[in-house]
Amino acid sequence: MTSGLTAVIVIGIYMLLLLSIGVLSNRVFKGTAADYFVASRGIGPFVLLMSVFGTTMTSFAIIGSSAEAFTAGLGVYGKMVSWSGIFHSICFFLVGVRLWAFGKRYGYQTQIQFFRDRFESGHMGLLLFPVLVGLIVPYLLMGVVGAATAIESITAGAFSVFFAATKGGIPYWIAGLVVCGVTLIYVFFGGVRGAAWANTFQTVVFVVLGLVTFVVIAQRLGGPAAATRQVMHVNPAHLKLGAADADQKIYEQRLAEYEAGQSKIKPRRPHEIPSGVFFTYLFIPLSVAMFPHLFQHWLTAKSARSFRLTLIAHPLLMMLTWLPCVLIGVWATAAIVPETGLPVIPPDFARANAVLPMMVNKLAPPFVGGLLVAGVLAAIMSSLDSQFICLGSIFTNDIVSHYIRKDRLGDRAVLVLGRGFIVLIVAATYGFSLWFPGASVFRLGIWCFTGYAALAPLVFAALYWKRTTKAGAVACVLTAAVVGVFFFYKAYSETALAGEHEYTIWGMMPVTIILAASTLALVVVSLMTRPPSAATVAKFFGTHPSLDARAYPSEAVVVGGSWGAR
Amino acid sequence: MKNVSVVLVVFLVLGHHDFWNWHRSEPLILGFIPVGLAWHTMISLFAAVLAALMARYNWPPSVDALESMPEQTGPAAGH
Numbered sequence: 072m073t074s075g076l077t078a079v080i081v082i083g084i085y086m087l088l089l090l091s092i093g094v095l096s097n098r099v100f101k102g103t104a105a106d107y108f109v110a111s112r113g114i115g116p117f118v119l120l121m122s123v124f125g126t127t128m129t130s131f132a133i134i135g136s137s138a139e140a141f142t143a144g145l146g147v148y149g150k151m152v153s154w155s156g157i158f159h160s161i162c163f164f165l166v167g168v169r170l171w172a173f174g175k176r177y178g179y180q181t182q183i184q185f186f187r188d189r190f191e192s193g194h195m196g197l198l199l200f201p202v203l204v205g206l207i208v209p210y211l212l213m214g215v216v217g218a219a220t221a222i223e224s225i226t227a228g229a230f231s232v233f234f235a236a237t238k239g240g241i242p243y244w245i246a247g248l249v250v251c252g253v254t255l256i257y258v259f260f261g262g263v264r265g266a267a268w269a270n271t272f273q274t275v276v277f278v279v280l281g282l283v284t285f286v287v288i289a290q291r292l293g294g295p296a297a298a299t300r301q302v303m304h305v306n307p308a309h310l311k312l313g314a315a316d317a318d319q320k321i322y323e324q325r326l327a328e329y330e331a332g333q334s335k336i337k338p339r340r341p342h343e344i345p346s347g348v349f350f351t352y353l354f355i356p357l358s359v360a361m362f363p364h365l366f367q368h369w370l371t372a373k374s375a376r377s378f379r380l381t382l383i384a385h386p387l388l389m390m391l392t393w394l395p396c397v398l399i400g401v402w403a404t405a406a407i408v409p410e411t412g413l414p415v416i417p418p419d420f421a422r423a424n425a426v427l428p429m430m431v432n433k434l435a436p437p438f439v440g441g442l443l444v445a446g447v448l449a450a451i452m453s454s455l456d457s458q459f460i461c462l463g464s465i466f467t468n469d470i471v472s473h474y475i476r477k478d479r480l481g482d483r484a485v486l487v488l489g490r491g492f493i494v495l496i497v498a499a500t501y502g503f504s505l506w507f508p509g510a511s512v513f514r515l516g517i518w519c520f521t522g523y524a525a526l527a528p529l530v531f532a533a534l535y536w537k538r539t540t541k542a543g544a545v546a547c548v549l550t551a552a553v554v555g556v557f558f559f560y561k562a563y564s565e566t567a568l569a570g571e572h573e574y575t576i577w578g579m580m581p582v583t584i585i586l587a588a589s590t591l592a593l594v595v596v597s598l599m600t601r602p603p604s605a606a607t608v609a610k611f612f613g614t615h616p617s618l619d620a621r622a623y624p625s626e627a628v629v630v631g632g633s634w635g636a637r
Numbered sequence: 638m639k640n641v642s643v644v645l646v647v648f649l650v651l652g653h654h655d656f657w658n659w660h661r662s663e664p665l666i667l668g669f670i671p672v673g674l675a676w677h678t679m680i681s682l683f684a685a686v687l688a689a690l691m692a693r694y695n696w697p698p699s700v701d702a703l704e705s706m707p708e709q710t711g712p713a714a715g716h
């Protein structure tokens with residue numbers, strides 16, 4: 072049996088397991104919207120951690136990290152993981168716990184419901200809906216591009232008769248279709264509980280299998296020390312943030328050896344991460360404060376205490392997931408197949424997204440390779456499912472139920488409309504994935520996170536600044552959208568979201584400028600317009616459900632809702 | 638304790654910009670992890686410690702009481 076066919080069998084079994092989880096979770100489905108969308112707020116600490124982590128980590132963490140490490144060196148860890156370790160937990164603490172408290176108190180099921188109340192505007196959803204959905208599409212796209220690329224690469228040799236163009240691998244377009252289809256089915260069956268259960272299973276799978284991949288590949292390269300030494304010999308600049316003069320000389324020397332036929336590995340040009348770029352990556356992790364799919368998972372928590380494990384373990388799980396992938400990506404720049412003596416990744420290889428699958432395909436035994444691709448799919452599908460649920464949730468709750476009287480549409484019709492909308496967006500994403508198969512998963516991810524990060528001032532101000540007004544919120548969203556689209560267009564024109572060149576503005580990541588503009592718009596317009604009503608201020612800042620009463624001793628009066636009396 | 642957490646965050650942010658490791662990969666920690674990468678791995682570990690301190694000392698006590706509150710069926714406001 073070929074390694075590709077083994078991979079096909081393992082992937083098939085894995086997909087069946089996921090479908091079974093969807094069917095099982097459907098058995099405990101209570102038939103209510105609160106159960107479908109927020110699992111009746113009954114998710115405990117461990118499943119919350121697994122579902123939040125699984126949702127946050129997508130192909131960006133597995134395929135994107137190794138691709139970026141291959142392209143630009145191990146600085147990607149500092150740019151993404153150590154910044155995220157600090158700021159994700161802070162966002163979970165400052166934003167997640169408070170939003171959970173408001174959700175519990177006022178029955179929110181989506182972000183837009185919270186913003187509508189906080190900004191006293193029924194039509195706030197009409198502005199936020201297209202922006203949030205528009206930003207989810209590139210997030211979905213990352214998943215589909217990453218999964219389809221991984222499956223096509225890892226199944227190479229399985230169906231040589233049928234798919235000669237892909238060297239026998241399941242073609243990209245079929246792989247993307249299968250991943251979307253299976254995720255849609257188990258999400259439709261199980262709702263957010265099904266997604267949380269599946270995420271727990273998948274998160275365990277991808278963390279464990281990621282470590283197994285690392286050990287297997289390291290052994291095949293002669294051990295981790297030998298693998299790193301080989302990179303030091305060929306591409307030393309890939310092991311540091313900034314290339315030294317000596318690295319340029321080594322590059323020229325190795326290139327001359329390659330061109331003279333003395334070496335089979337073509338060196339990669341030394342790459343430097345500018346100091347300003349490295350620092351301003353710190354704004355990217357603020358995006359988690361505005362992820363609508365994460366908001367939905369926060370609302371599923373059984374209690375505020377459930378968040379504690381997530382706060383603490385999230386940076387550690389990120390480290391466990393990213394570190395092996397980053398090292399494998401760097402090792403790929405100099406890795407040799409032991410049996411043939413040929414480089415694992417051919418010279419001038421441009422499809423960086425395929426680096427990890429190729430390392431697995433060429434270095435791991437077939438069965439392990441199949442398991443490893445299941446791990447990659449686990450990371451990707453554990454994000455796709457939450458995003459699908461979230462799309463359905465915001466469409467049914469924020470558009471259909473908000474603008475159409477309940478007696479005109481039954482529950483069944485609302486559910487069908489919600490599912491129809493999910494299918495529509497997934498179909499559009501699938502179409503985009505066929506259009507941009509070469510887009511860098513990493514670059515796509517950065518732009519998607521940039522968009523969400525530019526909206527982060529909105530949620531921080533809504534929770535911590537009483538003076539924030541509806542007009543200020545609208546100005547923030549519009550500014551983020553206009554400035555963001557402008558710079559995205561420029562970046563796409565110049566880089567096509569691929570290659571080594573990273574689009575920057577004045578030596579900084581674009582998120583810096585877009586975030587500054589949206590924050591400025593929010594503050595200036597809020598100060599220029601009438602403050603929110605006393606009732607709204609009392610509702611969200613009176614007896615704040617997530618504030619220590621000692622901090623607001625003079626405001627310990629409860630107003631409205633089911634929170635209770637004085 | 639809130640101030641201590643803020644100071645720790647500032648230290649982590651400053652420590653993240655490890656210009657002293659910028660142009661070197663050695664020593665290799667554990668024989669295979671370049672020193673810059675090892676440094677950032679430590680930042681991840683300290684971020685977890687910081688989160689543990691926040692969860693222990695800065696936790697808003699009133700949120701825990703919400704667990705026993707009955708579930709509300711939909712948004713309360715009429716917007």
